[in-house]
Amino acid sequence: MSDAAAARSGALSVLDVDLDAIAENYLILKKKLNAGCDCAAVVKADGYGLGAVPVAQALFAQGCRHFFVATAAEGLALRPGLPPSALLYVLNGPWGATHSDFTAAGLVPVLNTPEDIAYWTRAAQTQGRRLSALVQIDTGMNRLGLSAADAVEMLEADFFKTLDIRCVMSHLACADDPAHPKNGEQLALFLAAAARLPTPCRLSLSNSAGIFLGPEYHFDLARPGCGLYGISPLSVGENPLRNPVRLRARILQTRRIDRLETVGYGATYTVVPPVKCATISAGYADGYLRCLSGRGHVFIHGEKCPVIGRVSMDTIMADVTDLKRECQAGDWAEIIGPHQTADAVAAQAGTIGYEILTSLGARYERNYIRT
Numbered sequence: 001m002s003d004a005a006a007a008r009s010g011a012l013s014v015l016d017v018d019l020d021a022i023a024e025n026y027l028i029l030k031k032k033l034n035a036g037c038d039c040a041a042v043v044k045a046d047g048y049g050l051g052a053v054p055v056a057q058a059l060f061a062q063g064c065r066h067f068f069v070a071t072a073a074e075g076l077a078l079r080p081g082l083p084p085s086a087l088l089y090v091l092n093g094p095w096g097a098t099h100s101d102f103t104a105a106g107l108v109p110v111l112n113t114p115e116d117i118a119y120w121t122r123a124a125q126t127q128g129r130r131l132s133a134l135v136q137i138d139t140g141m142n143r144l145g146l147s148a149a150d151a152v153e154m155l156e157a158d159f160f161k162t163l164d165i166r167c168v169m170s171h172l173a174c175a176d177d178p179a180h181p182k183n184g185e186q187l188a189l190f191l192a193a194a195a196r197l198p199t200p201c202r203l204s205l206s207n208s209a210g211i212f213l214g215p216e217y218h219f220d221l222a223r224p225g226c227g228l229y230g231i232s233p234l235s236v237g238e239n240p241l242r243n244p245v246r247l248r249a250r251i252l253q254t255r256r257i258d259r260l261e262t263v264g265y266g267a268t269y270t271v272v273p274p275v276k277c278a279t280i281s282a283g284y285a286d287g288y289l290r291c292l293s294g295r296g297h298v299f300i301h302g303e304k305c306p307v308i309g310r311v312s313m314d315t316i317m318a319d320v321t322d323l324k325r326e327c328q329a330g331d332w333a334e335i336i337g338p339h340q341t342a343d344a345v346a347a348q349a350g351t352i353g354y355e356i357l358t359s360l361g362a363r364y365e366r367n368y369i370r371t
C-alpha cells in the first residue's frame, strides 16, 4: 500500500500511551517515599483517561498492590484485569453496588460519613464476617470524610473492632503549593486524629503533590495519581516526571486563502492573506476543548501552528502558512506529545492537565506502547 493509501485507510487520530513512562513515573514517586511507605496508584476516571486496566496492569508488574478508583463501577471494571493480590479501594464510598457485589469483587470502600460506617457495619453483620474498609477524615478540604466532631465520636466507637480498618486517610487541598499554610494545618489535624485512634492503624495523606512536601507527609501509604500520567504535581518549577502521552490527528484538507476571509463557525477569525490553512481531524467531541478556539496550538512536522477560528465538533483549523516543510492532507498534527504536554494544552485552555486527559474522547485509536 502506498503512503497515501495507508494514510487514507488508517486511523484518523491516534492516542499512544507509553506504559513504560508511566511505570517509570511510579518508580520516581516511590523512590521519594520514606522506607516502609507503600506507594498506591490512583486509577480513577479510567486511569485519568488513559485506560485504567493497562495502566494498573503495568503498575502491578512494577510491584504496585494498592489501587484507588472513584466508584464501584470503576472497581468492578478493573477487577478482572488484575490478580487477586491487587487491593482495590473505592474513594466515593459504599455506593453504586450492593455490599455483596463489593465484597465478591474484593472492593474495599472508603467510609466517608457516620452513615457509611453504620451501613458497612450492618453489611458485616449480614455477611457474618469482618469486612474491610478505609476511613477518611476531613482535615480541611471539606469534600469527603468525617468531620472533626464526627471523627472524635466515631473513632472511639466500636466499629474499629467490628470492621477491619485497613487505613485511615485524609486528602490535602493545597499540596501543589508547598508554601501554602493549609498544608501544615491539615498535617497537624491529621496527626491529632491519628493520635486518638483506638488501635494503631496505617495512615495515608499524600497525593502526588503531597509526596513532594516532604517525609512527614508520607505516613504508610501514598496515593499518587496525576504524577503517574505525567501531569506535574508542582505548580512551579520543572516537572520531574515523564510525559507518557502522544496524541496525533490527521490533516484532512489544506487550502490557500488569498483574500480577507473568515475561518470557522461564527466567522470570528479573519485571516491576514495570503495564508495556508489546514483542517485537522479532532474537535471538541474528542476532548479538544472548545475554549481552545483561537488559543490552542498544534505541532506539524515539529513546528508550532496556531489554531484559528472556533473549534468544531470533529475538526480544528490551524494556520500552516509559515511551515518550513509544507504539509498536506494525510500528514499528522501533534496535539499532545514531545512538543507540548497535557499541562501545556491545559495552560492554553485555562484549565489543568487533569481535565485535558480525562476529557480525551472515545474516537482515538489507542495504542499501548513500551519504550
Ligand SMILES: *Cc1c(COP(=O)(O)O)cnc(C)c1O
Pocket: 042, 044, 091, 170, 171, 206, 207, 208, 209, 223, 224, 225, 226, 227
Ligand atoms: C484523585 C485523588 C488522589 C490523587 O491525586 P493526584 O493529585 O492526581 O495525585 C489522591 N487521593 C484522593 C482522595 C483523590 O481523590
